[in-house]
Amino acid sequence: MQRPGGRSARVRADVHAAALDLLQKHQWEELSVPMVAEASGVHQATIYRRWGTMSGLLNDVVSEWSATDAALPDIGSLRDDLLAYAAAVAKPLQEQMVPLILRAVVMEIRPGEKRQPSASFLEREQQLQEMLDRAEARGEAVPTLAELLEIVVAPLYFHALFSEPLPVKESARLVDRLLDVVAQRA
Amino acid sequence: MQRPGGRSARVRADVHAAALDLLQKHQWEELSVPMVAEASGVHQATIYRRWGTMSGLLNDVVSEWSATDAALPDIGSLRDDLLAYAAAVAKPLQEQMVPLILRAVVMEIRPGEKRQPSASFLEREQQLQEMLDRAEARGEAVPTLAELLEIVVAPLYFHALFSEPLPVKESARLVDRLLDVVAQRA
DNA sequence: GCGTTAATGCAAGAGTTTTCGCGTTATAGT
DNA sequence: ACTATAACGCGAAAACTCTTGCATTAACGC
Numbered sequence: 001m002q003r004p005g006g007r008s009a010r011v012r013a014d015v016h017a018a019a020l021d022l023l024q025k026h027q028w029e030e031l032s033v034p035m036v037a038e039a040s041g042v043h044q045a046t047i048y049r050r051w052g053t054m055s056g057l058l059n060d061v062v063s064e065w066s067a068t069d070a071a072l073p074d075i076g077s078l079r080d081d082l083l084a085y086a087a088a089v090a091k092p093l094q095e096q097m098v099p100l101i102l103r104a105v106v107m108e109i110r111p112g113e114k115r116q117p118s119a120s121f122l123e124r125e126q127q128l129q130e131m132l133d134r135a136e137a138r139g140e141a142v143p144t145l146a147e148l149l150e151i152v153v154a155p156l157y158f159h160a161l162f163s164e165p166l167p168v169k170e171s172a173r174l175v176d177r178l179l180d181v182v183a184q185r186a
Numbered sequence: 187m188q189r190p191g192g193r194s195a196r197v198r199a200d201v202h203a204a205a206l207d208l209l210q211k212h213q214w215e216e217l218s219v220p221m222v223a224e225a226s227g228v229h230q231a232t233i234y235r236r237w238g239t240m241s242g243l244l245n246d247v248v249s250e251w252s253a254t255d256a257a258l259p260d261i262g263s264l265r266d267d268l269l270a271y272a273a274a275v276a277k278p279l280q281e282q283m284v285p286l287i288l289r290a291v292v293m294e295i296r297p298g299e300k301r302q303p304s305a306s307f308l309e310r311e312q313q314l315q316e317m318l319d320r321a322e323a324r325g326e327a328v329p330t331l332a333e334l335l336e337i338v339v340a341p342l343y344f345h346a347l348f349s350e351p352l353p354v355k356e357s358a359r360l361v362d363r364l365l366d367v368v369a370q371r372a
Numbered sequence: 373g374c375g376t377t378a379a380t381g382c383a384a385g386a387g388t389t390t391t392c393g394c395g396t397t398a399t400a401g402t
Numbered sequence: 403a404c405t406a407t408a409a410c411g412c413g414a415a416a417a418c419t420c421t422t423g424c425a426t427t428a429a430c431g432c
Contacts, residue, residue, distance in 0.1 A: 003429045106292045154344035155336040
């Protein structure tokens, strides 16, 4: 018999909040379970039993964050949909929190192991594909999903990881570049 | 009076080799200074004194790896130069080692802190700019450095980080896309 | 409510990591 | 070759991380 509600839910929320808070002030490797325990008021033994390691805890935080991610737009024209989507990707990359979460994702890469995209990642790809399908049904010239990821999403992540996050309005430039590539092909 | 030569150089090489070797078999968080000390035959106190932390040690490994990075090509046509460069970026991303090193770079991102690109990164950008300048002097239509990074480099890193590294020959596709963007602008 | 027991708190202890003082080695300058 | 001392090795101690057994709390089904 599992008991996800009440106290357990409170503990989970407190620990997540403390972890995110500490993540703003320290780098990943400086964090420790005892630190999160201290900051959250939850006993360290509880954290070890529920999450095992600091890495496991961060995974759980990331999962929850991904889950609350907003749905994709369905505005009307492909360009507007893409603009809304690109802005939706670029905006959270502005906040300090998300590069940190991204970092946690990168950390999960294991040597020699085939990387399996997370469930939320796959779900997001499927939503994007549906957006493209809708546009194609309307008779618009559409890019492939791969092109969308390479031309719009990849630069956003690249900037966020390796220099400064791109301003949100700059993401429009990427969308127009994508549409140019598509148009030229026709 | 510093003493970089002789024994110190030997110690550095041994420790680096051991760290890289262990990095192939274990994930980042499993590594520890005592492990590297054991594997390298160097006393752990020495590692702590010279590098401080496991993270600092990996930084040093990355620095050395970047430093020995090959020079950029100067083949003749911009397209050939870009193809050679793209392949030079894509190839090491195939090896297991480099995603790990990349991971170490990402780890270095500190919360809230202005990210300052590493010296090798800046140097590399300068080399690229020179490549573009040479092509422009020859009268070719050239992309900006930002376009090169966004359209060619960013997708390569994106694939390597979030799914599977792109096959080297696929990088040609990215180069041609870049040149298409440039040509269309003219 | 009431009872069962999952989940947490607590504290001791086992295991690891990191530091430190001191003796030894061997590099770099003379 | 000789000297001064940077860099290293060593071992013990300090600090920290993680585990474990038992007591306590409170969620969920009745």
